[in-house]
Amino acid sequence: MIEITSSNSYTNLKEQLSELNISSTFLSYEFHNTLETSGSVGKNSGWIPFPIIAKSDQKTIGFMPIYLKEHSYGEYVFDWSWAEAFHKSGLNYYPKMISAIPFSPITGSRIIADNLDIKKMMVKALEKILLDHKISSCHILFPNQQDAFLLKEMGWLQREGVQFRWENKNYNSFEQFLSNLSHNKRKKIKQERKKINSFDIKVTVKQGSSIREEDIEFFYACYCNTYLMHNSSPYLTKEFFYKLHESMSEKLVLIVANKEGKKIASALNIISENSLYGRYWGAIEYIPSLHFELCYYVGQEFCIQNKLKYFEGGAQGEHKLARGFDAFKTYSSHFIANSEFKVAIENFLGKEKKHMAIYTNELEERSPFKGK
Numbered sequence: 001m002i003e004i005t006s007s008n009s010y011t012n013l014k015e016q017l018s019e020l021n022i023s024s025t026f027l028s029y030e031f032h033n034t035l036e037t038s039g040s041v042g043k044n045s046g047w048i049p050f051p052i053i054a055k056s057d058q059k060t061i062g063f064m065p066i067y068l069k070e071h072s073y074g075e076y077v078f079d080w081s082w083a084e085a086f087h088k089s090g091l092n093y094y095p096k097m098i099s100a101i102p103f104s105p106i107t108g109s110r111i112i113a114d115n116l117d118i119k120k121m122m123v124k125a126l127e128k129i130l131l132d133h134k135i136s137s138c139h140i141l142f143p144n145q146q147d148a149f150l151l152k153e154m155g156w157l158q159r160e161g162v163q164f165r166w167e168n169k170n171y172n173s174f175e176q177f178l179s180n181l182s183h184n185k186r187k188k189i190k191q192e193r194k195k196i197n198s199f200d201i202k203v204t205v206k207q208g209s210s211i212r213e214e215d216i217e218f219f220y221a222c223y224c225n226t227y228l229m230h231n232s233s234p235y236l237t238k239e240f241f242y243k244l245h246e247s248m249s250e251k252l253v254l255i256v257a258n259k260e261g262k263k264i265a266s267a268l269n270i271i272s273e274n275s276l277y278g279r280y281w282g283a284i285e286y287i288p289s290l291h292f293e294l295c296y297y298v299g300q301e302f303c304i305q306n307k308l309k310y311f312e313g314g315a316q317g318e319h320k321l322a323r324g325f326d327a328f329k330t331y332s333s334h335f336i337a338n339s340e341f342k343v344a345i346e347n348f349l350g351k352e353k354k355h356m357a358i359y360t361n362e363l364e365e366r367s368p369f370k371g372k
Contacts, residue, residue, distance in 0.1 A: 004125040019060040025272035038240035046070040062113035076105035097138035140333040148331035164320040185368040192289040219266040222282025275310040327363040
């Protein structure tokens, strides 16, 4: 008999999640537990853990990373206008449910199970929980194509978006990658890197045990400064980064810029499967093009040297095209309990999809590669 239950915490799921074949760093027990135990998610953050677990004969056979949300911050799929429309109609939009990697627009499986029937059962159980508790909606953010299409077949609304990703086409060197770009794009990148050299910037790449506590301390100061410059507050606590380093240091790649022997900037990347993800960055001194060096070019070099297939350098940013990144389609899936609002949102998404197709075509025409 298959039993599907929910929990109010990830901290007690270590043994259960270890029974699943989870290869993604961002879906691992260690990652979500670190978010929770560091206070980065939890009641005070508006991200309330609500994982779904499927079991058969006491063995874990399925998992969905679910959170109850009291706002729409840190999601990268924007539904503020939907919340406003609910509010104007006298309906509550929050709390809502989402399945996501908190604060990260990372595509991957959101319905983890080897069996398609188990996946469908978990989705149906999720829908029942939502309806039983009169929750307005559930949003599966950045699912892979398989999960997105399954949810569409089950009647969920599908939304399309765009992110940017660099692909390592078996390059032997950064110069070989540059040789595939158009002349203007290649020239621009070389000029930007030359500019960094003119400031006598030394860049160090650290991974795993070579990352020290003082490196995390400096990185966090840079990370906070990025938010301060935008009159905002950081989502993640300092404790999160310390705990992340303790639990999965081999997955971390820290890039540090030094000027005249003094650290001035830092970028933290995370390895998951065959990809490098640029997640967090900051600087305490402004240097032209330093962001591009630490957040794009050094990451691309790391992927080439370590034979990683993809590099995602953070959310959005059309300027990534000029640095060798390509646009790729992303998905989100939406279950709206109120039938009238479901129809209205479905109509909105139909119109949005047409505009997104035009936008995607425009991005493809701006490809930085030769012959495109």
